[in-house]
Amino acid sequence: MKGYKVKQLLRSTNGSLLRSVWQPRLNFSTTSRPLSSLVSFTKFQDVDHSYQLTLNDLATRNCLSVELVSSAISHLQKASQMDDCRIIVINTPANHTVFSSGHNLKQMRQCVEQQNEAEWKHIFEICSDLLISIQNQPQPIISSLHGIVTAAACQIAAASDMAVCTKDTTFMIPGLALGINASRPAAELAKSMDKSGVKLGMEMLLTGNTISAEKAYQHGFVNHVCQSYDEMQVYLTRLCTTIASKSxxxxxxxxxxxxxxxxxxxxxxxxxxxxxxxxxxxxxxxxxxxxxxxxxxxx
Amino acid sequence: MKGYKVKQLLRSTNGSLLRSVWQPRLNFSTTSRPLSSLVSFTKFQDVDHSYQLTLNDLATRNCLSVELVSSAISHLQKASQMDDCRIIVINTPANHTVFSSGHNLKQMRQCVEQQNEAEWKHIFEICSDLLISIQNQPQPIISSLHGIVTAAACQIAAASDMAVCTKDTTFMIPGLALGINASRPAAELAKSMDKSGVKLGMEMLLTGNTISAEKAYQHGFVNHVCQSYDEMQVYLTRLCTTIASKSxxxxxxxxxxxxxxxxxxxxxxxxxxxxxxxxxxxxxxxxxxxxxxxxxxxx
Amino acid sequence: MKGYKVKQLLRSTNGSLLRSVWQPRLNFSTTSRPLSSLVSFTKFQDVDHSYQLTLNDLATRNCLSVELVSSAISHLQKASQMDDCRIIVINTPANHTVFSSGHNLKQMRQCVEQQNEAEWKHIFEICSDLLISIQNQPQPIISSLHGIVTAAACQIAAASDMAVCTKDTTFMIPGLALGINASRPAAELAKSMDKSGVKLGMEMLLTGNTISAEKAYQHGFVNHVCQSYDEMQVYLTRLCTTIASKSxxxxxxxxxxxxxxxxxxxxxxxxxxxxxxxxxxxxxxxxxxxxxxxxxxxx
CATH class of the missing domain: 1.10.12 (Lyase 2-enoyl-coa Hydratase; Chain  A, domain 2)
Structure with missing residues (x-):
């Protein structure tokens, strides 16, 4: 039910909003798909004063393209001025099996082919901007994780103030197989070392092996593991209601x-x-x- | 048995000792009860060279009033010069259901009514002094927790070198409901983030929800969970005997x-x-x- | 089988190699045994591009003598230049019941008798050098722990990028009983506090009590606990194969x-x-x- 409502809202608020939102930050011509097909990002207002920032770029498995990241930053900037926004939940629609696949390899390959170092820098810097924005945001930000959480996407979970996930959610940092992402996940791991443990972080970096929701919970990487996507919506509603009742x-x-x-x-x-x-x-x-x-x- | 002995000693050493102890540090007229009724703090020497620093202000549920905190600091200062004091245990009598209720809301309201900013500062600074004193103390300090441990009192447990608790002990940071304690518990949480996890700390701050002894143990916030108050005394005696046998x-x-x-x-x-x-x-x-x-x- | 192969290689590569290796760093006459009896350290190349750095000084229970530590540093220095060395595993032969007994008390007593402060400094500094070398090493270093891991040897496990152990492995910091090692284990504990918890570290320091493999795992001090020494070899081979497949x-x-x-x-x-x-x-x-x-x- 809840998942359905989210998707309906995604469809109705897409398009024009997105284009006007992320264009100002998009200074480089990296887009490999026509703008009209971009359904990268949106939000909706919930009853309990929480806003859901839904990653919705199914075609790329929510990869952290410049477009999606720019859009997310833009929404956070606007939300920071919204008086009625008390909590922000970063999530994905119920039908997505991947929370996010991490960096956009296609955009990276384009950079390689064009030897466009400035664009590489932009890709990494805008991701840093998103993660720093999450901690700078005046509202608490809760990551609601479902499906595979890959590499740079682990950083979103790590940077959030709280995180919950479904029991089948998995975490991995596979980049070293390609020699890429060697340092970016290291950044994420160093940052979250107080939480999930230096040695577990190194294991994920070096092996690329998958970490289960249970292990993530044991190491304090997520606050709570839910049995299903639907149960997670109920849990989040209760959690947000509690937080919204505070000063x-x-x-x-x-x-x-x-x-x-x-x-x-x-x-x-x-x-x-x-x-x-x-x-x-x-x-x-x-x-x-x-x-x-x-x-x-x-x- | 042990608990009884503690209480007997509390009664016999109270009064004059306490008044002479905390008066030097009490530069502000915040006391809302006559001095003679203050039974805020005392200690006794145990057989195994440990000293018990017992929070004993039942009427205020051991709130961290300027009086109680001053008294505690004073005792620590004296203990640092005592040759036979090998270990200090911070605890409460067996009949207390609250280890400490945190900051003294009545003293804070007085400050609000009088717009006494200097006194506010004093309240927060003297609490910082206590916590820093705990880490500066030449002897190891063990928190022996029983009952509800609220807000600023969590900081005492966090600052201690070791902590044990009974299985029914609970931890909470409810201040955000009033808009107060927003930053002080944040200090405690930031400080203890290596131990209990950033995300668990944020959860306690944002929700005010209670954390169980079991969860506190899992996150390394306490070293050991005992089945009862009496069992905790036995455990502490053994622990202190071991420590006292070292150089x-x-x-x-x-x-x-x-x-x-x-x-x-x-x-x-x-x-x-x-x-x-x-x-x-x-x-x-x-x-x-x-x-x-x-x-x-x-x- | 594996253990046997290791020992065979130890025997065949000993002697001349070791003497030429550690002599340059050994500027002080602390050796209390004839050089020819030193079987302190060696390595062998494995099929999966991992090198095993085997502590092999059974007579002193692999204490961290100046000789053993110098030898280890020397091997790491050479390995950093070896193109085919992808991973380094620090381990002990199967027949050792002690991974390492920590600092060499005999060398320390000699220093006391001779009031040789310069030599004391050298002992502590060379141990620091080994631990810093482990983190500086371009290859990942995995500690493979079996038996008792004492005091300064805990630091080797802590400084490694990953660690695995057998289920009967135990960890302890008993130095305070003698008044020695008071600060060195503190260094180790402070360093690894993000991993194993400040309060657990303080407990080990103050009590000297033994920590089990299970507890070490729960606190993120080791990545994996194996049922036996042989199972650990199989686990490590698989782990190293995975890591060696990355860039x-x-x-x-x-x-x-x-x-x-x-x-x-x-x-x-x-x-x-x-x-x-x-x-x-x-x-x-x-x-x-x-x-x-x-x-x-x-x-």
Whole structure:
């Protein structure tokens, strides 16, 4: 049911929106398909104030083409200004068996044939932009994973604030077989090493072997494993409802503070930053009113 | 039995000791209860050279008031000079169902009403002082958790060198519901991200949901889960006896070296620090005598 | 069978090779046994392009003597220039019940008796050199652990890119009983804290208690636990075959990029490094040919 609604909305909001969205960031002529066939990306507003950012480029198995990535960044930029957007869920339609196949090999081959180094750089940089955007986003971002999550797509899951997946979801970094992606997955792995373990990351990099949803959960790479795609929608609705009931200001500043402090090497440098955020929170009218209301209620 | 003995000692050593202890650090008039009713904190010496730092402010569910925190810091300062103190266990009496309820909302509301920003800062800074004191303490500090561990109290467990808990202990960071504690728990989470996982930390921050003792154990947040409060006392006695049998000098320098190196970004910067500590250890008379004794024994 | 072959090769390549190998780095007269009895270290070439670096000093339970460590470093240095060496496995013969007993207490006692501080420094520095060499090595290094892994030897496992062990393998850091090794294991623990957990590391340091293979696996300290020594050989052969099928250039640069980025505090500083490595990979002839071949095959 839910999956169906998503797809309906995808169809109705496609086309013109997408073209106007990602064109400004697309400075290079890498598109190998006519623009009209691009159904790379869209979103819809849900009842519980979460927005779904749905990867929808079935033909390329949601590869991270410049078009799809540009479109995603553009949607995040707009969402950051939307007052009613409390949570963003990155997902795929129910009929996709691949969450994302990673970098666009066809665009890369074009670069190789044309020896277009500037375009290579652009491909890698725009992917970095997307991942940094995910952490910079004022709203929490939850990756909802279903199917195969490959290479650079693992980075999207890693960069998200939370992640859930279906039990048949698998993770892999196969790039070394071609000699490509050698460093990009390394970036992802280094970044997520606190979560899934250095040695597991190295194993994925060196062997290209598939990691199961269960193993991903055990290593803290995902927060929860659902039995099916439908069950995952129910789980996400409940999760988003809970998050949306919290202070919007608190979440926004809390997320920012969280990652800012994560860069600090130890307690002594981390705590002064936290204290500043705490004082800021106390000075905020919203916080003061909520504390007063709490005491009035408990009188 | 053990729990009873603890409570007896709490009663007999309270009052005058506490007042003289925390007054020097209490520069602000935030106390909302008469001093004589404060039973916020005490300690007793155990047979196995461990000292128990017992949170004992039942009326406020051991909230981290300026008084309780000041008292704790003061005890740690004195303990750092005590020759016979080998290990410090932070715990609560058996009848407490809350290990600690986190920040003192009443003191915070007072600050809000008086728009007393300096006092807010003091509340957050003194909590930072306690957590940094825990890592600076020459003795190992073990958190012995029982009941609900809320928000800022999770930081005490995270900052401790080791932690054990009963199987019904739960962990939560509910502050975002009020918009407060948005950044402080974020500090705790960022700090402990290597242990319990970034994504689990974000989940606790964003949802306020309760985490079980079992999940805390799986993510390395506690070292051991005991079946009951009494079993935990037995476990701790055995643990402290083991630790107390080791070289006191070695533990003191080992702990310092441990956290100093944790701040280093990689092996190349971390190992020179370790080498210096190792040479220092070899120059110490205690170490040299123990090595000689080891060889004499094994001749 | 496999174990037997290893030992045969050890015997036939010993002696002259070893003496010429480690002598250049041995600037201090710490050797307490005649050189001819040293069977500290060797290697052999396997069918699947992996080289086995076998710790073989049974008499001292593979303690990390200056001789053994110098020999290991020397072999790694040579291997870094060998074109056919794709993977290095650090292991022990099947009949050893101790993977390594850690630092050489006899050499340390000699230093104590002679008050030879320069030699102490040398012992610690050369161990650091070995561990840094493991991460600097262009080939992936897999620790194959069997038996007791003590103190400084835990560092070898931690510094390796991957690690497997038999189910009866145990890990311990007993040094604090003597007051020695207080800081060196702390270095190891701090270094591997992202993997095995700060609190588990502190527990090992403070108690000296043994950690099982199962617990090591749960905390991501090893990638896989095998039922027996023989099964581990089969597992390693399959693992090395998989890794050797990947791009050699990709693995070499991927490993370097992995650790370089691990030193970075956050995404914003880590990704530019990754992007540079990615562009470099695309400019490499090997990568370009493999991408073209991939598309020709899938036409």
């Amino acid at each position: 919007k200001f608190g979440i926004q500043r809390g997320k920012k503070c969280f990652y800012e402090q994560s860069s600090q090497p130890n307690l002594k440098t981390a705590y002064p930053i936290a204290s500043e955020y705490m004082v800021e929170a106390m000075l905020h009218t919203d916080t003061q009113q909520k504390i007063q209301a709490f005491f009035n209620k408990n009188k | 006191k000098f070695g533990i003191q320098r080992g702990k310092k070296c441990f956290y100093e190196q944790s701040s280093q970004p990689n092996l190349k910067t971390a190992y020179p620090i370790a080498s210096e500590y190792m040479v220092e250890a070899m120059l110490h008379t205690d170490t040299q005598q123990k090595i000689q004794a080891f060889f004499n024994k094994n001749k | 050699k250039f990709g693995i070499q640069r991927g490993k370097k990029c992995f650790y370089e980025q691990s030193s970075q505090p956050n995404l914003k500083t880590a990704y530019p490094i990754a992007s540079e490595y990615m562009v470099e990979a695309m400019l490499h002839t090997d990568t370009q040919q493999k991408i073209q071949a991939f598309f020709n095959k899938n036409k």
